Amino acid sequence: xxxKRIIPCLDIKDGRTVKGTNFIQLRDAGNPVELxxxxxxxxxxxxxxxxITATTEKRKTLAKLVKEIATHINIPFTVGGGIxxxxxxxxxxxxxxxxxxxxxxxxxxxxxxxxxxKNFGSQCVVVAIDAKLINHQWMVVTHGGRTPTEKLTIEWxxxxxxxxxxxxxxxxxxxxxxxxxxxxxxxxxxxxxVNIPVIASGGAGKMEHFTEVFKSANADAALAASIxxxxxxAIPDLKRYLYxxxxxxxx
Amino acid sequence: xxxxxVKYNAGNIQSVLFALERIGAAATVTDDKxxxxxxxxxxxxxxxxxxxxxxxxxxxxxxxxxxxxxxxxLGICLGMQLLCEHSEENNTDCLGIFKNVMVxxxxxxxxxxxxxxxxxxxIYNLKSELFSSVDENTYCYFVHSxxxxxxxxxxxxxxxxxxxxxxxxxxxxxxxxxxPEKSSxxxxxxxxxxxxxx
Numbered sequence: 423x424x425x426k427r428i429i430p431c432l433d434i435k436d437g438r439t440v441k442g443t444n445f446i447q448l449r450d451a452g453n454p455v456e457l458x459x460x461x462x463x464x465x466x467x468x469x470x471x472x473x474i475t476a477t478t479e480k481r482k483t484l485a486k487l488v489k490e491i492a493t494h495i496n497i498p499f500t501v502g503g504g505i506x507x508x509x510x511x512x513x514x515x516x517x518x519x520x521x522x523x524x525x526x527x528x529x530x531x532x533x534x535x536x537x538x539x540k541n542f543g544s545q546c547v548v549v550a551i552d553a554k555l556i557n558h559q560w561m562v563v564t565h566g567g568r569t570p571t572e573k574l575t576i577e578w579x580x581x582x583x584x585x586x587x588x589x590x591x592x593x594x595x596x597x598x599x600x601x602x603x604x605x606x607x608x609x610x611x612x613x614x615x616v617n618i619p620v621i622a623s624g625g626a627g628k629m630e631h632f633t634e635v636f637k638s639a640n641a642d643a644a645l646a647a648s649i650x651x652x653x654x655x656a657i658p659d660l661k662r663y664l665y666x667x668x669x670x671x672x673x
Numbered sequence: 674x675x676x677x678x679v680k681y682n683a684g685n686i687q688s689v690l691f692a693l694e695r696i697g698a699a700a701t702v703t704d705d706k707x708x709x710x711x712x713x714x715x716x717x718x719x720x721x722x723x724x725x726x727x728x729x730x731x732x733x734x735x736x737x738x739x740x741x742x743x744x745x746x747l748g749i750c751l752g753m754q755l756l757c758e759h760s761e762e763n764n765t766d767c768l769g770i771f772k773n774v775m776v777x778x779x780x781x782x783x784x785x786x787x788x789x790x791x792x793x794x795x796i797y798n799l800k801s802e803l804f805s806s807v808d809e810n811t812y813c814y815f816v817h818s819x820x821x822x823x824x825x826x827x828x829x830x831x832x833x834x835x836x837x838x839x840x841x842x843x844x845x846x847x848x849x850x851x852x853p854e855k856s857s858x859x860x861x862x863x864x865x866x867x868x869x870x871x
Contacts, residue, residue: 423794423795423832424790424792424793424794424815424833425792425793425794425812426792427792427793462857467792467793492687492688492691493691493694493695496692496695496854496855496856496857496858496860496861497814497855497856497857498814498816498852498855515685515687516687517687518687518688518691520685520688520855543720543721543722544789545720545789545791545816545817546720588789588791588816589791617781617782617787617788618787618788618789619787619789619791619792642787642791642792643792672793672812
């Protein structure tokens with residue numbers, strides 16, 4: 423039986439893992455390669471690396487880091503942050519990334535999704551959508567949550583699917599960093615609206631939150647960062663717990 | 674040992690190289706016919722679309738080279754599908770090693786199940802030295818929209834919408850639908866087993 427995936431996310435800034443609340447207030451969470459290896463050994467199902475390095479110049483070091491990670495881990499991993507072109511993707515894949523994730527660049531230029539799906543296959547294109555409640559509507563926001571757009575989250579999810587996205591990584595800006603649980607309502611709506619896997623992100627604080635997002639929102643995978651980095655929840659404990667809740671997980 | 678990874682227009686080769694490095698094996702990535710023919714082991718990976726991949730192989734006559742190989746060959750994902758008879762993906766005639774085996778598309782429309790299948794699923798009915806020391810129902814990592822129907826060459830099965838053949842064997846040709854290079858320790862075990870096959 424296909425299992426639900428648990429995905430630790432590592433936000434990378436200048437080569438270090440960082441974690442903030444609502445995308446601001448960053449704190450250091452360690453060496454990304456060491457963390458990646460630890461998660462791999464603990465039974466993480468995949469890893470996501472998001473490069474939030476501000477300048478293009480510093481971002482060039484990302485390929486080197488991706489290669490170092492790829493040589494050390496034996497599970498799939500996705501790399502995102504600052505990807506604007508097929509060339510950017512080629513470099514990451516050549517260095518061992520399995521999938522790439524696009525967010526702001528895809529919202530600005532939706533054609534990019536078609537191009538990447540055609541050049542590299544849908545299986546390697548993850549579209550990250552950051553959603554925020556604006557006037558009671560779940561709207562898409564970009565630039566790490568700072569810029570609102572005119573796009574409705576559900577409509578954008580459908581569009582990226584049609585354009586060839588292989589998976590959607592849905593982050594609720596309302597929940598991110600709060601540890602009060604995932605955004606069940608919008609995650610469920612997106613997971614129902616599209617026929618590609620949906621990774622829920624933002625708000626994980628307790629093991630019960632994972633049960634809820636898998637059972638009530640029908641997410642295919644759940645992503646979290648700080649609770650794993652700071653050892654508030656250990657992945658083996660989380661998986662054993664989910665197993666007792668009759669959620670299929672790889673143990 | 675001389676291990677060759679067939680280079681063609683279907684990605685994901687780098688992950689296979691890194692996985693081999695982790696188990697202490699070095700491989701050459703090449704589309705050179707001689708190098709492929711004289712290798713001790715041939716790995717035929719691939720993520721991509723069947724008809725484009727077949728055209729590419731035919732243009733370079735790699736289709737004939739692959740079919741004629743006598744040494745152990747491991748097809749991974751699309752590589753496995755291309756070793757079958759025919760794929761529904763753009764109605765493509767494949768290499769026909771696994772004779773009469775049809776590659777079909779998962780029906781996600783009537784079943785409300787997501788297509789592609791992405792993630793970890795079990796392999797069972799394990800029947801080959803490829804799976805020595807690998808337990809029944811071990812989890813492996815899959816990413817695919819098309820699958821090989823159950824067939825007499827099957828050496829592993831998996832359930833997604835219906836049971837299907839997730840690994841096949843004929844003579845020295847092996848094919849796996851999942852990605853051993855991304856399937857944690859079980860995947861490494863499978864790659865090691867393949868390298869031991871004489």
